[in-house]
Amino acid sequence: MRVPLLVAGAGLTPRTEPALALNIDLAPTLLELAGRPASTPMHGRSLALLIRNAQTAWREVFIYECLEGYGGTRPMLGAMTVDWSLIQTWATRTDVATAAAPFSELYHRGSDRAEARNVATLPANAAIRARLEREIARHIEKIRPVAVVGR
Numbered sequence: 001m002r003v004p005l006l007v008a009g010a011g012l013t014p015r016t017e018p019a020l021a022l023n024i025d026l027a028p029t030l031l032e033l034a035g036r037p038a039s040t041p042m043h044g045r046s047l048a049l050l051i052r053n054a055q056t057a058w059r060e061v062f063i064y065e066c067l068e069g070y071g072g073t074r075p076m077l078g079a080m081t082v083d084w085s086l087i088q089t090w091a092t093r094t095d096v097a098t099a100a101a102p103f104s105e106l107y108h109r110g111s112d113r114a115e116a117r118n119v120a121t122l123p124a125n126a127a128i129r130a131r132l133e134r135e136i137a138r139h140i141e142k143i144r145p146v147a148v149v150g151r
Helices: 023-033 048-052 093-098 123-149
Strands: 062-066 076-080 084-089 103-108
Touching (some): 023 048, 062 123, 076 123, 093 123, 103 123
Antiparallel strands (some): 062 076, 084 103
16 A cells, blocks of 8 residues: 655655655654654654655565454464565464464565455565565564564
């Protein structure tokens, strides 16, 4: 999903920025632009550098999690890039930290915005699937205690 964020100001050149910006980036951005420090560590990153300079190095992948399930879904983790979305689903929350995902979905976001065609098993997509699986595995290592016992 893409939600527009419009920013105007002196010295800013009008453009569309394709980088992955998240809602968790808004608070650190607004604080920085207002010249205020963050009161506590924040998950997001300030978009101020990205706003001022299109050449700024930025995140290539972000991980989203739904470990409690939602509306009857199973626990899942997803890894997204500008072009791809990988969703891995487990039977139980405990399985997230202890077992390989039994179900994976891979979608090309550019040609399949509705995520209707799962291309996870196509050999041509093996490299991107492996890359995103590694990103999810790294995230699991960070959250392992939370994944098993809950928040």
